[in-house]
Amino acid sequence: MNIADYRREYTQSGLNRKDLAADPLKQFERWFKQALDSDYPDANAMSLSTVSAEGKPSARTVLLKGLDDEGFTFFTNYNSAKGQDIAGNNQVALLFPWLQFERQVRISGTVEMLSPEASAEYFLSRPLGSQLGAWASDQSKTIASREALSDQFNAIAERFKDRSPTTPEHWGGYKVIPEAIEFWQGRESRLHDRFEYRLVEGLWEVHRLQP
Template identity: 45%
Template sequence: MELKDIRREYTKGGLRRKDLKANPIDQFNLWLEQAVKAELADPTAMTIATVDEHGQPFQRIVLLKSVGDSGFVFYTNLGSRKAHQIEANSKVSLHFPWHTIERQVHITGTAVKLSAIENMKYFSSRPKESQIAAWASKQSSRLSARGLLEGKYLELKQKFANGDIPIPSFWGGFRIVPDSIEFWQGGEHRLHDRFIFTKDSSVVKDESSWSVERLAP
């Protein structure tokens, strides 16, 4: 079979305006809950796209760690390529590909660094092995062999064997403050349903003020 012949119908149901919640964060949380109940692999996995100083886009998958009216939160090494690109251009996009339930969510917004208190609270909740890994990996730097990374991990594991692990100064989180949130539901005959919520910039300090429009598939 050739690639051009690979296709399938989307039959799991449509999405109508009357079914949408007024606040897209509430709608997102509903869909996320349904993705979890459907036992999707990695339902919190999201692609984050950034752009470097030459205008070259980059994408990678990170895990959503919290979400609320203020935005979508993930954590990373602050020396990583994505963090450097965000520092130069804080405009990013997120994408949740929930293929099994024929849904996608696309978000555009601005990345804002989390406070030291927020970073500490989450870091201390992580498994000890993940805390050590944060220290061991100089994310996005070049490695000549995997053994170097594993050796560093074992060295740090021994160092921190009998005490608490401090939060690295080069590790922290970002909150993506959304400007738009689009919900995509697959439909039969490629007549997909798409609704985009856009933040109403004319309303000051009201996180629940959104306009919604249907988009052609």
């Protein structure tokens, strides 16, 4: 295997300044809708990068569960490693790697917790198994075995056997409020199209970036 020889040209399409929406969230919606409409697998999967209070970065995949004029919503365990990073440093980055479309979208900004009511509304819409899983998993902590995890799950299932699970206090949503959003479309000879929207005094400015 020669990894250095593994490459391809990006030729599917281009991105023009005149075709961009004035608001990057609208532009994001267009690309996201195209991905959803073409049954792109896991189109709502995004990489979330956080930085600890000590400056140590880490990235992991989460699912986009909401999009509005303010930003991008995902749900997780507030006590997890990412939750602890966010508690100490609210600067985060998101990445949508829509590689089959030769596209990526990069987002950076700050993150805010959703209200307990908004988190509960989503939690209660989830399948029962996911609700119990959120209670059963002390996300990011070590555990001795798969059996120990099953025991935790079974204990929770027993606790809620006669009633619907409530929303755990340690679980809920975050909204990423963007300050910069970049749309990248692969082009031939690595001369890709890149447009970066940046929030300047409350208004979005757009610039083409060199690839």
